[in-house]
Amino acid sequence: MELRVVGCHGGETPRHRTSAFVLDRRVAIDAGSLTSETDLRAQWRLEACLVSHAHLDHIRDLATMADNRAQHGCPPLIVAGTSMTIAILKKHFFNGLLWPDFSKIPSAAAPTIAYKVLRPEVTVTIAGYEVRAVMVNHTIDCCAFIVRGPNGAIAYSGDTGPTDRLWEVLNDTPDLRAMLMEVSFPNREQSLATTSGHHTPRTLGIDLRKFERSRDLPFILYHVKPVFQAEVHRECAKLRGLNLTIPNLGDQFIV
């Protein structure tokens, strides 16, 4: 699978973009900055977007994506998330007020977006991939994803603080090839990280070691807050015995 990093930060500046990744040019994982660095053809080519949770830094560019696809007459973009995430998108985002209801545009029979509700830990097929959502620990309902293609699986943590269930499931996933893992704040902001449901390098190091192959599996770290970037990078560099990568915007990984 080819994994492209469109946005990998927990905030936005000209040098930082919010969470958005694209697998094999077909499936997006979160849509924070999805359209900001994806040309029209690439936007039209997408088949689905997996949405970890409804926070704005993960859904924002669904708005511009839907608009661009509607005008080109694209087939419906599958927008997949847990029931709470989909309910929030319907009520608070594509609600005909903040933004048009693209699940009915241009018509309810042939809409621009089609919602797909994911039940936790039930594997479904989306755009040819096996997708499994696993609930994690954040301030609102949020899930990780395990996405399996023909040659193995990758995992995406979503926004989360310490969790156990995700690691149990991943320890049961022998074909896991890589994981996108969040870390947001430096260690000195631990209380902020705890109340906002995020990791610091300290809790990250503890959590990653719940995974039995933590020395070998490539962990791609994302969601670092721009204000704390240098500090979080320094603290992550001190975590020993883990295969950690901090990606740059535009990076592509073959996993």
Ligand SMILES: [Zn+2]
């Ligand atoms: Zn969040």
Ligand SMILES: [Zn+2]
């Ligand atoms: Zn976030």
